Amino acid sequence: MNILHIYNDLKKLMHEEHVFQNEPLKKYTFTKTGGHADLLVLPTSYSEVEAVYKYAKQNDLPLTILGNGSNLIIRDGGIRGIVMILTKLNQIIVDGNRIIAQSGATIIDVSRTAQAHNLTGLEFACGIPGTAGGALFMNAGAYGGEVKDVLESAIVLDEEGNLRTLSKDEFDFGYRTSAFAKKNYCVLEGTFLCETGDATSIKEKMDELTYLRESKQPLEYPSCGSVFKRPPGHFAGKLIQDSDLQGVQIGGVQVSTKHAGFMVNVDHGTASDYIELIQHVQKTVYEKFGIQLETEVKIIGEN
Structure with missing residues (x-):
């Protein structure tokens, strides 16, 4: 090459x-x-x-x-x-009750655009740090809402490089997965169908969720967000906490003392530090509870 x-x-x-x-x-x-x-x-x-x-x-x-x-x-x-x-593809358009967002727009900005136009349905996304494309790809969700609840259509590039428009019956959404992920589609655009709502109620809901996020999550440090998927019948953070892993540090990366489901870069950590700490947490939780934590964070690239 x-x-x-x-x-x-x-x-x-x-x-x-x-x-x-x-x-x-x-x-x-x-x-x-x-x-x-x-x-x-x-x-x-x-x-x-x-x-x-x-x-x-x-x-x-x-x-x-x-x-x-x-x-x-x-x-x-x-x-x-x-x-x-794809972050330079970040246009957001409002068309009646629909919000059309390019994949590089942040899902937080999509949520705020909905709020500005008194549209309800995207409040749950007001604190999710990813892009609209990433949110579609993994069916992002928080506080009881998920992308699958509001997505109407999407424009993608398929594996052959052809532009395609997908509708609701083709999304194949599951917990943190979708047809976009399973078929390796490149998401270019999503159309979200919202409902007209009360401006005060929408703002109150978003303020409440923002407060919950800021009070519980370690936003003061670099992190990859929630590291593990939620195991059936359990919460990953609680299992990690109950395994006495909060505050454990490898290299410059630490299991957050604020929220055990997060790992934060506290001192010039490396990707290897992250991966080693993830594996240590998985091993410890499995030994204590017999539960295998599955990563939500995507790990790619060369060693």
């Missing part, structure tokens, strides 16, 4: 100031960890996404598509091939 040759090709497919070589990915992740990308592109249109996707496919190059890196750990060896980050 001739990196310089590919770099020059990519600069012809899109704005060259949005193409980078040997770019440190820790600049783009919430954990502030991760190695370098051979090549990084930041597309500003669906046609640029499509062009890069087809270029990678035609030249048999690895392509990794990311949002804002909120629920993600990128290993310290970085990512080979092309990394495409």
